[in-house]
Amino acid sequence: xxxxxxxxxxxxxxxxxxxxxxxxxxxxxxxxxxxxxxxxxxxxxxxxxxxxxxxxxxxxxxxxxxxxxxxxxxxxxxxxxxxxxxxxxxxxxxxxxxxxxxxxxxxxxxxxxxxxxxxxxxxxxxxxxxxxxxxxxxxxxxxxxxxxxxxxxxxxxxxxxxxxxxxxxxxxxxxxxxxxxxxxxxxxxxxxxxxxxxxxxxxxxxxxxxxxxxxxxxxxxxxxxxxxxxxxxxxxxxxxxxxxxxxxxxxxxxxxxxxxxxxxxxxxxxxxxxxxxxxxxxxxxxxxxxxxxxxxxxxxxxx
Numbered sequence: 001x002x003x004x005x006x007x008x009x010x011x012x013x014x015x016x017x018x019x020x021x022x023x024x025x026x027x028x029x030x031x032x033x034x035x036x037x038x039x040x041x042x043x044x045x046x047x048x049x050x051x052x053x054x055x056x057x058x059x060x061x062x063x064x065x066x067x068x069x070x071x072x073x074x075x076x077x078x079x080x081x082x083x084x085x086x087x088x089x090x091x092x093x094x095x096x097x098x099x100x101x102x103x104x105x106x107x108x109x110x111x112x113x114x115x116x117x118x119x120x121x122x123x124x125x126x127x128x129x130x131x132x133x134x135x136x137x138x139x140x141x142x143x144x145x146x147x148x149x150x151x152x153x154x155x156x157x158x159x160x161x162x163x164x165x166x167x168x169x170x171x172x173x174x175x176x177x178x179x180x181x182x183x184x185x186x187x188x189x190x191x192x193x194x195x196x197x198x199x200x201x202x203x204x205x206x207x208x209x210x211x212x213x214x215x216x217x218x219x220x221x222x223x224x225x226x227x228x229x230x231x232x233x234x235x236x237x238x239x240x241x242x243x244x245x246x247x248x249x250x251x252x253x254x255x256x257x258x259x260x261x262x263x264x265x266x267x268x269x270x271x272x273x274x275x276x277x278x279x280x281x282x283x284x285x286x287x288x289x290x291x292x293x294x295x296x297x298x299x300x301x302x303x
């Protein structure tokens with residue numbers, strides 16, 4: 001028990017010390033003064049994962065077509081804004097794409113980048129609605145471990161990022177990811193229109209490939225910074241590498257299961273059904289022929 005108490009006290013003391021090196025510019029921004037709102041929303045999200053399916057169990061699924069169209073294209077606009085602000089702000093500030101330390105000054109471009117990253121963090125909280133809509137539509141198979149892990153961890157980890165490093169190298173991954181989310185939510189927005197549009201949406205597979213490329217680029221970028229001794233917090237770089245590795249493993253498994261294994265199973269099942277139908281067809285033909293012969297013999301005897 002004493003060990004647990006000491007551990008808790010040490011954790012509190014470490015958190016108090018860490019606040020002394022946090023970015024003073026963002027401490028009064030919404031959601032940033034304390035981790036409790038972010039943690040509270042994340043806990044509510046996890047509770048909904050349990051309560052939502054129970055509530056929907058004996059109910060008809062909601063269609064939500066108009067809601068999904070509005071939501072997805074709103075997310076397209078939000079991510080486009082974030083990507084645009086990060087690109088223009090980093091260019092105006094003369095950022096390097098290989099090594100960029102955090103500038104904690106009130107320079108207009110630095111504040112612009114920090115603000116865009118704050119919106120990026122907020123977008124990760126808004127994305128909890130992805131899961132809410134899946135459950136309300138009873139698309140429970142879409143709520144996979146990868147889905148929940150991605151949504152829950154991104155919101156919490158980016159609170160940490162905004163609290164301590166809202167600038168510098170942080171802009172790189174957020175710029176790429178928000179750009180990819182423009183494409184992703186554009187896809188889902190179009191898909192929400194129904195089968196007439198869905199038949200033209202052939203590029204979902206390539207969104208997964210682009211996401212996996214993104215994680216490899218993130219690892220390479222962070223590793224290069226560590227190797228060259230870039231004056232950006234090393235703990236953040238190592239955290240990015242470890243986090244990206246987990247996503248590579250999970251997305252690779254998703255890609256294999258969705259675009260490799262399932263098509264093979266469908267092909268094998270179709271082949272088995274084809275053989276079965278062919279065999280049944282042969283048996284029925286033989287049976288009909290045999291019955292025909294018997295009928296002819298019978299007629300010969302009575303005639």
